[in-house]
Amino acid sequence: MSAHYQIFHDTHYHYDSPVSLAQQLAHLWPRACVWQRCTDQQLQISPDPTSRRDELDVFGNPLTRLAFERPHDELLVNASLTVEVVGRPLLDFNQSPAWEETCNALTYSSQPLSPELLEACRYRFESPYVHLKRNFVEFSESCFPPGRPLLLGVQALMEKIFSEFTFDAEATQVATPLVEVLESRRGVCQDFAHLMLACVRSRGLAARYISGYLLTQPPPGQPRLIGADASHAWVSVFCPVLGWVDFDPTNNVQPALEHITLAWGRDFSDVSPLRGVILGGGSHDPEVQVTVMPLE
């Protein structure tokens, strides 16, 4: 089983006053993973950057560094990708060890760590958008009764977030603290992913933030609209037996053929699609258009 997609991700900044100097970091190219292959990728940038460097960041994601050293009034970054996604094996969550056992395996014991455990240990702690608090332990208490297999617990947590929270694009911004999201029970995919990370990590477990895209279905009888989609986010949890397993709390599904992975990190701040520092510019809300087209 596999699926093919053409994806357009266009970002347009129109500045109130000229920007004299800008540096941008773009996470717009998909990383290579076993269940996904990128067959074509293009990045159109206007104005021409003074310098451009493509490399891998410390998480192994493709990263494009852009610098603009001449005054400009607008910035256009258009990414276009052709991606093939293959199916992932079905996992039996009962095979995962008890969540406490996983936690112990990740905790320091003065014994050497396998490379897999060492990698998982990087994703157990606070990060800029994910603060660890007892609130999150309490919120997820019912999902993690003693002895429950880790991934069943995580699945229950995903369901809990999905059923108790309302998707509301107006309710939050990038910087809305998680405790407020928990309070208001509203937010977007990014908030739900961060919340789930906070719950999992507050229990001493390891989880990554994944940035990517999701195929959406147009309303019945209507054509697919260009630019109607958005970038998406979900999480991946480490299981010592089954490896890293993805969960999408916004849709209460396990990502499969309809999720396209761009990059992963500790949270949004590590992998935001395009961020930078500009000199001048006045106010500058970007227009972002994302289109995910299935290819026959």
Place this chain on the structure above:
Amino acid sequence: MPDLLDRYPLTAGTYHELLDDSGAVRPHWRRLFDQLQRSTPTQLVQRQALLTRQIQENGVTYNVYADPKGADRPWELDLLPHVIAADEWEQLSAGIAQRARLLNAVLADLYGPQRLIAEGLLPAELVFGHNNFLWPCQGIAPPDGAFLHLYAVDLARTPDGRWWVTADRTQAPSGAGYALENRTIVSRAFPELYRDLKVQHLAGFFRTLQETLARQAPSSDEAPLVVLLTPGRFNESYFEHLYLARQLGYPLVEGGDLTVRDATVYLKTLSGLRRVHAIMRRLDDDFCDPLELRTDSALGVPGLLEAVRQGRVLVANALGSGVLESPGLLGFLPKINQYLFGEELILPSIATWWCGEAPVLAQALEKLPELLIKPAFPSQSFAPVFGRDLSEKQRQVLAERMQARPYAYVAQELAQLSQAPIWQAEGGQLQPRAIGMRVYAVASRDGYRVLPGGLTRVAADADAEVVSMQRGGASKDTWVLGDRPPSGEQWKAQRNIGVHDLVRRDPYLPSRVVENLFWFGRYCERCDDSARLLRIMLARYVDGDDPQALKAAVDLGERLNLLPEEGELPERLLAALLGDDWPFSLRSNLQRLQWAASQVRGKLSRENWQALVELQREAMELETEEPDFGELLDFLNRLVMSLAALSGFALDDMTRDEGWRFLMIGRRIERLQFLSGSLAAFLRGAGAFDQAGLEWLLELGNSSITYRSRYLAVAQLIPVLDLLLLDEQNPHAVLFQLKLVTRTLKRLNDDFGAPRETGLPQLVDRLARFDLGCLENPLFGEASVRAAIEGLADLLQEIADASGQVSDRLALRHFAHVDDVSQRTVSV
């Protein structure tokens, strides 16, 4: 002299630096003690006074964040140095160098292969959980493998006489500058003793620091430019940044003074961008680059990290070195040193338990009342707390907190600090105080070199067991005794400076500093101008004998917007002088002057700065509730004198670099604006035909004496105008200033390739052509004189407006980029 130790309590179970167990003075303290004993109390009081005066004069301060006034606090320094014997120091110094090497190797591992974590020698929690472990810095290898260029260790001596490490400072260790300043001051208080004891010198340490940075800075053939990056004047140790920058000869810069182009760091100066090769930073790790590190940092330099990654700039200490400041690491270091170097650690750390392992947590909770609990990471909102200070209930709460996230807590045994004598002027006695010592090491070509000395910190009270400058403690100079006289090499004269090396101007003046010098000049003059006008009003008001002159002066004050319009005259005068809510009050202007000066403190001489501090203090002390106008008048007199002194400093003390030029332009533009504006307003008012009015106009223009010596007559319109308007020898005449401003601007614009000012030369012509003859009464009659005066007032107003515009254009041309704000963008 009575016995100094009459009232020196010997606490049992404490190590006394001065005395051995039998109460006898230890041999290496003997000389100092004898000298004290021989001195009369008066001599010691004099020495202490000398010390205090030097601290004040040198402006040594320490900002306390918690201080509601946010004010600089004078640095507290004890008269007596802390003395350490040569053999003991040798041991200590070897331990510190070994530890610096170890910590550097740990950093190289954490930002490289991370073997220590994989092997189980270092908990992943303490690294990946630490907010100063900078992810984007992984894989960066600094020149020479040096992450720690400057390292500091906090030491305490326990009752058994051994020194123990209580903390490591690896990020941007503070205090070395204070140690140097302490040395300068205390060695002067005991010059003979300092020489006879062969106290080891500190200079070599700082020379090594300079050499290391110069050697590692990526520069091909040019001499590397090293800058000292400060978070700014609100930082607790800003004085030290200033001091070190001066001592090391590095420009002191803030994040906004630097910019990154094509992965290269530049300093913004008036004459353009200057490549920076190395940055000695006093800014915290995560604040250094808002692009890749903490995105909410307004203090850093966007793109700095990429410049480091590309090897285009050296940052000392390496970004990310703060991760080693976690107290949780202390317990793991001995094994790591064995693993990496096969050696025992010479210096032990104070017993410290990281609670991330279940059995350790259980033990720590059991012994909670005896322990000090600290956060493992600086990002935690948790202040260190002594278990014994908590109630049973509070301990319970703390225990729950620790159990919820054990790896974030560290338990430490209390260090029983040793005691050293301080001298107390009252009673002429020595008193014991708990002390701790901070010692520094610097990377050199062959290993770490330890500063022979350090910053000894003294507890605030007799029974205090914690030393902290933040909590109001004092400091001591630290004398390491030598076996032989220190070599006479002078730090400053480290290389031969030939004709080719001569430097005539500071090429590295940040534009921000120049802008502030410009405003410093303007505010100096503005304060002087308003002080003169207020003095005229106040004097007439206090005398009360010439209501007409008073009215004319008040009239002028109103026109110049110096006086609020509402209220009774005394209240309005008071508001103009001291009003907090009147934006043009003299006191507000003095505050602005102080602000501008504080921004350029590094460019002002000590005396200059001192004069400003004094001005500010006086202005703040003036009584506003029940003012005594006589006293206020007296204050204005002193103020005008002090401002004259400031202007003298500027003329006499400062080198004529670009900063100075802008300072002077600021002064001249301000004076031109004030003179022409006030003359215009005066001519339109009632005072023009009033002799008393003309008298005070001369006073305002500081020209009474010249007038009197020239005319030996009462003030009359035509000669007064000649003196204040057209006299090209009088620096208080409009034409004089107008010509001066025009000439200065022309030179400046030529030098910077800017277009010439066209408006001003025309105004010079028009003013110079003005014929005072048209004011001669009999010829044309009253009405035509009025018309001529009106015309003159218009011209003067034009000059005043033009000088305002010149100032705006100047700011736009030279300082526009200073205010450009960096902002973050993020899109999904």
